[in-house]
Amino acid sequence: MSDLSIRLRPVLEADLDMFRRFGSEPGLIGLDWAGFRDAHGPARQFAHDGYLGxxxxxxxxxxxxxxxxxxxxxYIAGKYGGPVGYWEIGIALLPQWRGRGLGWRAQAMLCDHLFAHSPVQRIQAGTHPENIAEQKSLEKAGFLFEGIVRACEFRAGQWRDGYLYSRLRTDPPPPL
Structure with a gap:
């Protein structure tokens, strides 16, 4: 367990450099690297809605x-059917902050925030089969493994499977 205290806050203009780094340094984001991204994209998105769309x-x-x-x-909205959809969440931590207990707590805090401010019943998250640390993080954050999503992601030149996890509003929250 980490003795570091964390909080979630809105994106500030000063944070855009980090977003640019994740889009331009292949090793920084780890398994989620999907190629170089527009260096000006983060500033345009921030100007549009401050990353709170x-x-x-x-x-x-x-x-x-x-x-x-x-x-x-x-977080990004998704819909299976019916009037209320779900949220799909993700996380990206700088390498020096990984493995210190921040990830699972940040994801649990995000779930609490989304359940408090939207009517969704379901929050889901996907990860790579080889990302054991994220699988443990999601389980610690109160998510349950649902199964394998076959050929759901094109990465490093090939189609790859993913693991799907979910947390429902009615699931017990993890102790923070």
């Missing part, structure tokens, strides 16, 4: 009390 958003994971940004969590 109705169907998509990001919140910074900040280590307290120093206010250091360790990475970010993201």
């Amino acid at each position: 109705a169907d998509y958003g990001r919140l910074m994971v900040e280590v307290e009390p120093d206010g250091v940004a360790a990475g970010f969590v993201s």
Whole structure:
């Protein structure tokens, strides 16, 4: 367990450099590298909605009390059917903050935030079969493994399977 205290906060203009790094440094994001991205995209998105859109958003994971940004969590709306959809969440932490107990707590905090401010019943997250650390993080954050999603992602020149996890509003929250 980490003794570091964290909070989630909205994206600030100063955070855009981190987003640019994730889009331009192949090793920084790890298994989620999907090729180079538009270096000006983060500034355009920030100018458009501050990364707090109705169907998509990001919140910074900040280590307290120093206010250091360790990475970010993201959420995007999805829909299976019916009037209320679900959120799919993700996380990206800078390498020096990984393995310190921040990830699972940030994802649990994001779930609490989304359940408190939207009517969704379901939050889901996907990860790579080889990402054991993220699988453990999701389980610690209260997610349950649902199964394998075959050939769901094109990465490093080939189609790859993914693991799907979910947390329902009615599931017990993890102890933070």
